[in-house]
Amino acid sequence: MKSKIWIMGYLILVAGALTFVGAWVVKVDPFFHYHKPNTEAYFYPLDNERSQNDGISRNFDYDALITGSSMTENFKTSEFDAIFGTNAIKVPYSGGTNKEINDNLINALAHNKNLKIIVRGLDMNKFIEDKDAMRQDLGEYPSYLYDENIFNDVKYLFNRDVLFDRVYPMVLANDNEGFEPGITSFDEYANWMEGFSFGINIVCQGDITVHSVTVGEPVHLTDAEREILLETIHQNITSLAEQYPEVTFYYFFTPYNAVWWQEIVNDGTIYRQMEAEKLVIEEILKFNNIKLYSFNNETYITTDLNNYKDTTHYGSWINSLMLQYMYDEKCLLTHENYEEYLNEEFTFYTSFDYGKLIDQIDYEYDLLAEAKLNERINGVTPIVFSEEMLLQEELHGASVVLNQHDESAGIECTGSLQRSPDSEIPMHEYMISTEYVGCKVIIDDISDYKCLEFYGMKNQDQGQPGVYIYNEDNAAVAGFMANYQDLDSEWHHYTLNVSELSGQATIIFNGGYSDNTGSPHSLYTFSDITLY
Numbered sequence: 346m347k348s349k350i351w352i353m354g355y356l357i358l359v360a361g362a363l364t365f366v367g368a369w370v371v372k373v374d375p376f377f378h379y380h381k382p383n384t385e386a387y388f389y390p391l392d393n394e395r396s397q398n399d400g401i402s403r404n405f406d407y408d409a410l411i412t413g414s415s416m417t418e419n420f421k422t423s424e425f426d427a428i429f430g431t432n433a434i435k436v437p438y439s440g441g442t443n444k445e446i447n448d449n450l451i452n453a454l455a456h457n458k459n460l461k462i463i464v465r466g467l468d469m470n471k472f473i474e475d476k477d478a479m480r481q482d483l484g485e486y487p488s489y490l491y492d493e494n495i496f497n498d499v500k501y502l503f504n505r506d507v508l509f510d511r512v513y514p515m516v517l518a519n520d521n522e523g524f525e526p527g528i529t530s531f532d533e534y535a536n537w538m539e540g541f542s543f544g545i546n547i548v549c550q551g552d553i554t555v556h557s558v559t560v561g562e563p564v565h566l567t568d569a570e571r572e573i574l575l576e577t578i579h580q581n582i583t584s585l586a587e588q589y590p591e592v593t594f595y596y597f598f599t600p601y602n603a604v605w606w607q608e609i610v611n612d613g614t615i616y617r618q619m620e621a622e623k624l625v626i627e628e629i630l631k632f633n634n635i636k637l638y639s640f641n642n643e644t645y646i647t648t649d650l651n652n653y654k655d656t657t658h659y660g661s662w663i664n665s666l667m668l669q670y671m672y673d674e675k676c677l678l679t680h681e682n683y684e685e686y687l688n689e690e691f692t693f694y695t696s697f698d699y700g701k702l703i704d705q706i707d708y709e710y711d712l713l714a715e716a717k718l719n720e721r722i723n724g725v726t727p728i729v730f731s732e733e734m735l736l737q738e739e740l741h742g743a744s745v746v747l748n749q750h751d752e753s754a755g756i757e758c759t760g761s762l763q764r765s766p767d768s769e770i771p772m773h774e775y776m777i778s779t780e781y782v783g784c785k786v787i788i789d790d791i792s793d794y795k796c797l798e799f800y801g802m803k804n805q806d807q808g809q810p811g812v813y814i815y816n817e818d819n820a821a822v823a824g825f826m827a828n829y830q831d832l833d834s835e836w837h838h839y840t841l842n843v844s845e846l847s848g849q850a851t852i853i854f855n856g857g858y859s860d861n862t863g864s865p866h867s868l869y870t871f872s873d874i875t876l877y
Contacts, residue, residue, distance in 0.1 A: 367502040367503065369508075369512055369516070370501065370502050370503075370504075370507060370508065370512055371502070373387060373511070373512045373515055373516065374400075375389060375397075375507065375511035375512060375515060376393070376396045376397050376399075376400045376490060376501065376507070376511075377397065377400025377401055377403070377404050377405070378399075378400050378490055378498070378501055379404075380404055381404045381405055381406070382528055383526075384526050384527050384528050385526055386519070386526055387515045387516070387518070387519070387526055388515065388518060388524070388525065388526050388527050388528065389515070389527070389528040389529065390528075390529050391528065391529035391531075391533075391534040391535070392529070392534075394436070394437060394438055394439060394441075394535060395438070395483070395486065395487055396487050396490060398436040398437075398438065398449055399449060399452055399490050399491045400490065401434055401436055402434070402436055402449055402450075402452055402453035402456065402457070403452060403453070403456045403457075404456075405434055406432065406459075407431075407432050407433055407434045407457065407459070407460070408431055408432050408433075408459045408460060408461050408462070409425065409426075409429065409431035409432065409433035409434075409460070409461065409462040409463070409464070410433060410434055410435075410436060410450075410453055410460060410462070410463050410464070411425060411433060411434070411435045411436070411437070411463075411464045411465075412435070412436050412437055412438070412446055412449065412450065412463070412464070412465050412466075413437055413438070413441075413446060413465050413466030413467070413468070413599070414437065414438060414439060414440060414441050414446070414466060414468050414471075414599070415437065415439040415440060415535075415537065415658060416466045416468060416599040416657070416658065416659070417435070417437045417464075417465075417466045417664070418435075418437045418439060418535040418536055418537055419536050419537065419538055419659075419660070419661035419663075419664045420435055420437075420464070420661075420664045420668070421531075421532040421536075421661070421664070421665070422434065422435050422530075422531040422532060423530075423531075423532050424665055424668055425464070425668055428668055428669060428672045429462065429668075429672060431462060433462075433531070434531055435531040435534055435535070436449060436453075437535050439535065440480055440483065441480065442471070442474060442478045442479055442480060443471060443474055443476070443478070443577055443581035443582065444476065444477055444478060444479060444580070444581050445479060445480065445486075446465070446581070447580070447581040447582070447584075447585070448491065449491075450463065450465075450585055451585065452491060454585060454588075454589055454592065460592060461591070461592055461593065462592070462593050462595065463592060463593070463594050463595065464595040464597075464668075464671070465594065465595070465596050465597075466596075466597055466598075466599045467582070467596055467597065467598055467599065467625070468599050469598050469599060469601060469618070469622070470601075470657070472574055472577075472618075472621040472622065472625055473566075473570045473573055473574050473577075473621060474573070474577055475573060475576075475577070476573070476576040476577045476579075476580045476581060487500075487501075489501060536661065537658075538660065538661050541654045542654065542711060543650070543651055543652065543653060543654050543660055543708070543711045543714065544650055544651045544653075544705075544707035544708055544711070545650040545651075545702060545703075545705050545707050546707045547653075547654055547655070547707075548602065548604055548650045548653050548654070548655055548656060549604065549650075558607065558610055558611075558695065558696060558697060558698065558699055559610070559611055560610055560611075560613065560615075560695050561610070561611050561612045561613030561614075562613045563613050563616040564612070564613045564614045564616055564617050565616050565617055565620060566616075566617045566620040566621055566624075570617070570621070571624065574621055574624060574625070575624070575628070578624075578625060578628045578629070579628070582596070582625075582628075582629065583628060583629060583631070583632055583635070586632040586634050586635050587632065589634075590633075590634050591634075592634060593634055593635075593636065594632075594634060594635045594636070595636050595638070595671050596629060596635055596636070596637045596638070597637070597638040597639065597640065597667060597671065598622070598638070598639040598640070598641060599657070600639075600640040600641055600643070600646055600647055600659065600663070601641075601647070601656060601657045602647050602648070602650060602652070602653045602656055602657070602659075603644075603647050603648045603650070603694075603697065603699060603702060604650070604656045604699075604702070605656040605657060606647070606694040606697075607694075607699045608656075610694055610695055615691070615694065615695065619687060619690070619691050622687065622690075623683075623687055626678055626683050626687075627683075630678070630679070630680055630683065636671070636674070636677060637677070637678045638667070638670065638671055638676045638677055638678065639676060639678055639686065639690075640667060640670065640676050641690050642676075642686060642689050642690055642693065643676065644693060644697075646659070646663060646666070648697070648702070649705070649714065650702060650705055650707075651705070651706075651707065651708050651711070651713070651714040652714050660711070660712075660714060660715065661715075662712075662714065662715035662718055662722065663718075665715075665722050666718055666721055666722045669721075669722055669723075706838070708840075709838070709840070710796070710840040710842065712795065712796065712842065712844070713796050713798060713840050713877075715795060715796075716794075716795035716796035716798070716844075716877035717877055719793075719794070719795050719877050720877075723793060725793045725794060725877075727875050727876060727877050728788070728794075728875065728876040729874075729875050730754065730786070730799075730874035730875065730876075731754055732745055732747060732754040735754060735756060735784060738784050738785060738786045738787075739784065739785040740756070740783075740784050741780065741781055741782060741783065741784075741785075742758060742759050742760045742782040742783070742857065743756050743757060743758045743759065743782060743783045743784055743856070744756075744757050744759075745757075746870065749800075749870055749872035749873070750800040750802070750836050750872040750873040751800075751872075751873050753872050753873040753874075754872065755870045755871055755872030755873070755874075756783055756784045756854055756856070756870065756871045756872075756874075757804075757856075757868060757869075757870045758782045758783045758808065758854075758855070758856025758857055758868065758869045758870070758871070759782065759865075759866070759867070759868055760782050760857055760863075760865045760866075760867060761782065761807060761857045761858035761859075761860070761861060761862070761863030761864065761865065761867050762775070762780060762781070762782060762855070762857045762858060762859060762860060762861065762863075763780065763861045764779070764780075764859065764860045764861060765860060765861065766860040766861070766862055768860065772811055772813075772826050772859060773813045773815075773821035773824055774821070776811065776813060776853050776855055777813070777815055777819050777821070777851070777853065778819075781853050781854075781855040781857070782855055782856055782857025783853065783854040783855045783856045783857065783871070784853070784854045784871075785851060785852070785853050785854075786851070786852045786853075786854075787849070787850075787851055788849065788850040788851075788852065788876065789849055790847075790848060790849060791814075791843055791846050791847065791848070791849070791850040791876075792846070792847040792848065794843050794844075794846075794876050794877060795842075795843065795844045795877050796840055796841065796842060796843060796844070796876075796877050797812075797814070797840065797841040797843055797852070797874070797875075797876050797877075798838075798839070798840050798873075798874070798875050798876075798877065799812070799839055799854075799871055799872070799873060799874040799875070800836045800837065800838055800839070800871070800872050800873045800874075801827075801836070801837055801839060801856075801869065801870065801871050801872070802834065802835060802836045802837065802869070802870050802872075803832045803833065803834055803868075803869050804834070804868035804869060804870055805864075805866060805867060805868040806858075806863065806864040806866055806867035806868070807829065807858035807862075807863035807864055807867040808832070808856050808857075808858065808867045808868050808869025808870075809826070809827060809829050809832065809856070809857070809858045809859060809863070809867075809869065810826070810827045810839070810854075810855070810856055810869060810871070811824070811825070811826040811827070811853075811855040811856075811859070812824055812825060812839070812841065812852070812853065812854050812855070812871075813825075813852075813853050813855075814841065814843065814846065814850050814851070814852050815850065815851040815852075815853070816846070816848060816849070816850065817848055817849045819851070822846055822850075823841050823842065823843060823846065824841065825839075825841070826859065829858070829859075836872075843876070854871045854874075856868075856869030856870070856871060857869070
């Protein structure tokens with residue numbers, strides 16, 4: 346009798362403990378399986394796409410959605426909302442298959458009647474993918490979070506990792522001094538920009554030998570591959586457009602770079618790729634509520650490796666550009682233009698001189714690539730420091746010279762500063778308050794610009810570049826002074842990040858040595874100056 350009582354008590358205790366644990370998981374709900382986040386009580390980190398995306402799609406308030414593979418992770422919903430007038434979420438699947446991405450859309454559309462716009466990237470290297478393909482190398486897929494079976498929710502409610510790595514730390518965080526509840530923004534969610542570099546040295550991994558074009562023996566799409574492609578397209582790409590005619594789908598081919606194209610040109614598989622792309626386009630164009638875009642013929646993107654961290658992944662500024670182009674219906678494929686588009690695509694990538702890529706400058710400041718697209722993305726016209734412009738600015742100990750770096754105008758600075766070598770006045774303060782050898786430029790409003798780019802060269806003796814940017818209160822907000830020991834008589838490339846600056850700005854280009862120990866005959870030249 347006592348043993349039965351003991352067993353019954355033990356079971357009650359276990360049931361109570363499980364109920365307590367499950368209740369806390371439901372209350373906090375870090376994967377949003379049961380409800381939207383309680384952002385007044387907890388902070389929800391968004392960092393697990395497979396486990397959190399379905400809950401986001403089911404329970405958040407939104408009318409637009411961005412999804413796709415890692416090619417869509419750098420989209421910013423704040424930009425999307427500003428351009429399209431939406432309230433968007435972002436639910437990407439890094440390395441996700443067409444089925445995984447489409448399954449999430451099925452649930453999103455089933456649970457949100459307000460969803461009217463979907464932006465989705467279509468990976469060009471996944472055209473010929475089995476319709477039911479799932480990633481098997483990323484661990485167990487949390488299908489229990491996606492289905493309607495309440496009984497398998499035990500895998501979530503009593504999940505050790507969910508309890509101790511999610512719920513428990515989120516509850517404890519409330520007691521921390523200065524704690525602020527909330528949630529990771531969709532601009533930040535899954536964004537992989539931080540920590541990566543871009544350019545030819547990264548894309549080619551140090552081996553920058555890029556061959557000239559050689560079209561390999563043609564490899565064509567087989568009948569079996571054609572059937573696989575059609576099954577995938579019908580099940581995972583177009584079926585929802587047919588089922589939800591009131592929803593507008595913005596699909597786009599993810600633009601890979603020229604090194605990727607060179608590989609499929611050289612091995613002849615470009616023929617299969619083009620045949621597959623043609624078939625995909627023709628199937629998608631059957632639906633009036635799908636807008637299909639391709640940026641592959643925007644070759645200023647695909648041939649500039651400063652836009653890429655490898656052969657396929659592009660920087661966030663390309664995501665920004667694509668959003669603007671989709672809104673403007675630029676690069677939209679239609680029944681009338683798609684064949685011409687395909688011909689241009691094939692002709693360009695089979696005739697492009699890939700050897701020219703070797704001569705590309707790999708920007709030390711990666712975001713210069715973004716700055717150079719500022720006009721296309723945001724309509725901001727670059728300010729080129731031409732001869733006419735420079736002659737209207739304040740010149741001290743300097744003159745405007747022509748045909749300098751890349752045949753552009755420049756500022757030739759003669760002499761050294763009269764500053765004492767033991768002066769305690771910081772250089773940036775001395776230049777704005779006392780003197781400079783060079784040029785002072787006033788920019789009425791620098792708010793929309795991203796980067797100042799220029800070249801400099803020491804011509805003679807102790808020429809030394811120092812460039813500073815000041816706000817309306819004459820406080821230095823950006824700038825640098827080069828070490829004299831690092832200078833030679835060659836052109837050097839410089840950039841200053843101005844993306845965080847606003848309002849009126851004063852830029853001083855000083856080419857004089859930092860104090861009066863420099864020769865009065867010192868020469869330094871700034872040239873090829875542009876504010877992007």
